[in-house]
Amino acid sequence: MEKSVSDTFAIRLDSAAAQVAAALEALLGEAPLDGEIARPAHLILAMRHGVLNGGKRLRPFLVIETARMLGAPEDAALRVAAALECIHCYSLVHDDLPAMDDDDLRRGQPTVHIAFDEATAILAGDALLTLAFDVISAPETDLPADARLRLVNALSRAAGVGGMVGGQALDLAAERVSPDEAGIVKLQAMKTGALLRFACAAGAIAAGCDDAIVARVTRFGEIIGLAFQLADDLLDVTSDAATLGKAAGKDAARGKGTLVSLHGAPVAKQKLAALVDEAEAVLAPFGDAADTLRQAAGFIATREK
Amino acid sequence: MEKSVSDTFAIRLDSAAAQVAAALEALLGEAPLDGEIARPAHLILAMRHGVLNGGKRLRPFLVIETARMLGAPEDAALRVAAALECIHCYSLVHDDLPAMDDDDLRRGQPTVHIAFDEATAILAGDALLTLAFDVISAPETDLPADARLRLVNALSRAAGVGGMVGGQALDLAAERVSPDEAGIVKLQAMKTGALLRFACAAGAIAAGCDDAIVARVTRFGEIIGLAFQLADDLLDVTSDAATLGKAAGKDAARGKGTLVSLHGAPVAKQKLAALVDEAEAVLAPFGDAADTLRQAAGFIATREK
Numbered sequence: 001m002e003k004s005v006s007d008t009f010a011i012r013l014d015s016a017a018a019q020v021a022a023a024l025e026a027l028l029g030e031a032p033l034d035g036e037i038a039r040p041a042h043l044i045l046a047m048r049h050g051v052l053n054g055g056k057r058l059r060p061f062l063v064i065e066t067a068r069m070l071g072a073p074e075d076a077a078l079r080v081a082a083a084l085e086c087i088h089c090y091s092l093v094h095d096d097l098p099a100m101d102d103d104d105l106r107r108g109q110p111t112v113h114i115a116f117d118e119a120t121a122i123l124a125g126d127a128l129l130t131l132a133f134d135v136i137s138a139p140e141t142d143l144p145a146d147a148r149l150r151l152v153n154a155l156s157r158a159a160g161v162g163g164m165v166g167g168q169a170l171d172l173a174a175e176r177v178s179p180d181e182a183g184i185v186k187l188q189a190m191k192t193g194a195l196l197r198f199a200c201a202a203g204a205i206a207a208g209c210d211d212a213i214v215a216r217v218t219r220f221g222e223i224i225g226l227a228f229q230l231a232d233d234l235l236d237v238t239s240d241a242a243t244l245g246k247a248a249g250k251d252a253a254r255g256k257g258t259l260v261s262l263h264g265a266p267v268a269k270q271k272l273a274a275l276v277d278e279a280e281a282v283l284a285p286f287g288d289a290a291d292t293l294r295q296a297a298g299f300i301a302t303r304e305k
Numbered sequence: 306m307e308k309s310v311s312d313t314f315a316i317r318l319d320s321a322a323a324q325v326a327a328a329l330e331a332l333l334g335e336a337p338l339d340g341e342i343a344r345p346a347h348l349i350l351a352m353r354h355g356v357l358n359g360g361k362r363l364r365p366f367l368v369i370e371t372a373r374m375l376g377a378p379e380d381a382a383l384r385v386a387a388a389l390e391c392i393h394c395y396s397l398v399h400d401d402l403p404a405m406d407d408d409d410l411r412r413g414q415p416t417v418h419i420a421f422d423e424a425t426a427i428l429a430g431d432a433l434l435t436l437a438f439d440v441i442s443a444p445e446t447d448l449p450a451d452a453r454l455r456l457v458n459a460l461s462r463a464a465g466v467g468g469m470v471g472g473q474a475l476d477l478a479a480e481r482v483s484p485d486e487a488g489i490v491k492l493q494a495m496k497t498g499a500l501l502r503f504a505c506a507a508g509a510i511a512a513g514c515d516d517a518i519v520a521r522v523t524r525f526g527e528i529i530g531l532a533f534q535l536a537d538d539l540l541d542v543t544s545d546a547a548t549l550g551k552a553a554g555k556d557a558a559r560g561k562g563t564l565v566s567l568h569g570a571p572v573a574k575q576k577l578a579a580l581v582d583e584a585e586a587v588l589a590p591f592g593d594a595a596d597t598l599r600q601a602a603g604f605i606a607t608r609e610k
Contacts, residue, residue, distance in 0.1 A: 036465075123474050190342045
């Protein structure tokens with residue numbers, strides 16, 4: 001019996017996740033690298049707890065698949081993917097802290113500050129964030145110096161005050177004063193969109209593509225970032241806790257404005273379909289080579305958790 | 306009347322501090338850079354609060370003076386210096402958090418989590434840490450790509466799990482189980498030594514020096530790191546709160562082992578003098594050009610707060 005497209009895609013996603021987990025595992029050894037003095041065992045354990053937690057590894061997957069489509073070296077792309085996952089995971093570790101979202105569980109496991117303590121969770125997050133830049137800038141990421149530098153710079157801007165961290169700050173503020181539609185779009189573009197956008201751009205930068213190609217895959221990343229968020233907001237109103245593996249209806253309970261709460265689910269579903277079409281159009285010039293990224297857009301829009 | 310050596314040195318230190326503050330001020334504007342989406346005003350304010358606090362800027366000073374001695378471009382050295390200060394300041398913002406040292410005041414001002422709130426302080430620290438890598442990797446840091454990459458990598462290793470953050474983790478652990486002398490030396494080399502070592506190495510990397518020179522100034526940084534810590538530990542037992550501007554006797558009160566508590570102040574003072582001699586010897590090949598760094602070693606060893 002032939003495998004369906006979605007089966008093939010699921011296998012690819014799982015296999016990339018396994019590769020990324022192995023790469024992260026290797027990066028979080030106890031032996032100090034050149035220029036390091038020692039790696040405290042306890043802190044390494046907390047970092048591993050925050051990172052090796054069976055995540056879907058969607059962001060690294062996008063790095064790997066964009067890199068593959070554009071012909072970037074696989075090993076280097078995997079390192080960049082792992083670095084990006086360090087950033088994503090550090091943000092979750094800090095987000096779960098009592099002063100932030102105060103979550104005790106993530107993927108059914110105690111969060112880092114519960115499994116260790118709050119101070120260790122803060123430091124583990126800091127260390128993961130720092131490690132991301134180590135990994136990309138190291139000579140082992142076998143790309144031309146210019147490409148590595150561009151990656152470091154793009155990642156810092158996607159992750160920092162003008163990207164992910166800034167989006168988290170806007171999200172905190174949104175609990176006090178509800179943002180309007182433009183405010184919601186900006187918040188989401190920063191909080192979740194910036195890293196997805198970087199993921200796709202990174203593959204093109206690693207492949208040494210010209211600016212037009214980098215801009216095209218960056219746009220693809222931007223579109224699937226919007227789709228990811230819209231799908232998330234829809235799931236929050238249409239799904240239940242058993243399917244999601246986390247509480248549903250959280251946004252409404254927190255009075256958190258989303259495009260779904262503003263326009264209703266039917267309009268949001270139309271927008272989502274339009275985004276998938278737009279993603280298709282952006283990928284068209286890459287032909288069949290873009291098939292996995294096409295499926296990724298579909299997966300992001302239709303996932304059930 | 307001629308100015309004394311220490312007056313000249315003090316003027317140089319102050320003037321570098323002013324330059325660094327101006328550079329940080331410029332880096333923490335509200336206008337988003339290329340690749341950033343927006344810079345939330347509230348988060349920028351919190352970052353500025355954590356950074357523009359009248360610090361001595363010793364680490365940036367060492368970058369600037371090592372760079373000057375070795376002929377690195379001044380503007381680039383200033384940017385690297387400012388990036389390093391972002392790392393130092395983020396570590397203070399996180400260190401002051403309730404889950405860490407729980408300090409309400411720093412330099413007589415409310416700490417970031419007091420002036421803003423805990424969540425904002427966590428995010429401001431994260432954003433400052435991320436910004437450091439943006440600043441060094443950006444094309445505005447006008448150095449060859451290889452030099453910028455080396456700086457990014459060296460800074461990430463000095464600041465991360467194998468350096469400063471790792472040292473903070475060891476410091477937390479030391480409150481439960483007192484480390485032996487080797488443990489204290491390692492903890493201090495990581496927690497405070499690593500950034501001072503990077504500061505000196507950075508000047509040489511920015512100047513494009515060969516490995517032997519980089520190693521020599523790195524060794525100088527290592528020595529003054531030890532001297533800095535020893536002087537700090539001595540001040541804690543010999544000074545008073547009015548002079549220090551913070552509580553004295555804190556180490557003993559916390560049962561915190563230092564080389565001073567292990568060997569007594571007289572032996573520690575001898576060690577300190579020996580370190581200053583060693584610093585002199587390491588600088589000898591640079592002749593008069595190293596005068597400011599020589600004075601810096603003396604300043605670090607004999608400072609009264």
